[in-house]
Amino acid sequence: MDTITGGGFSKVKDADEEIQTICDEVKCQVEEKRNEAYAVFKAVQYKSQVVQGFNYDIKVHVGGSSYLHLRVWKKLPCYGGEAVVTDVEDHHDKDPIQPF
Template identity: 60%
Template sequence: MSETANVWISSNLNSYGHIRCVVSHHCWLFLDLVTMADIPGGFTETRNATEEIQKICDQVTCQVEDKTKKKYVEFRAVKYRSQVVAGVNYLVKVNVGGCSYLHLKVFQNLPCYGGEIVLRGVQEDHHEEDPIVPF
């Protein structure tokens, strides 16, 4: 005998940030709210750079200078996005003096694999207002 499940989704969230669903009259189902940014494989929204992001940028400064054939007196992380993969990809907006910005793609391996930080790409000629998009 099959029973049809009636599903109702409340338009209100409970105090834990969950959606309450009724699956038939016998059980409740709580679903976590998830945005694309919270799903492994998706990039987060743009965030202000932290001390940790600056430390990551400091570790790839020489690689960036080699790739761009320039020396930077200023190299300050301003904004970033991250993507959880088998490690973490970072897209970072870096101020390199005045109104000049670079966009970096940096990969940080999982700690169990050494936590190595590797520069994967550099985009030059960006401005403060340019969005950080995957490249």
């Protein structure tokens, strides 16, 4: 993980297995919030921020030319380590990840 100062976000990084695992964990939450089912749900890029756990802003490919931006808060392991979707934005096919 990059050195992060003052609660800021890391640089944009390509998604890895850990980020895909988080996306797999929250897929049902996203589908419920969006009232849609996704056959494709592949993490592409992400930024992270340390805040009593971790905030992740993740760009997710959901099929065709469609992408979502997710804000996921992952609790610290001592608090259960659960991942919770706090925001979802759509229509981000060409947009870079921006904090929202």
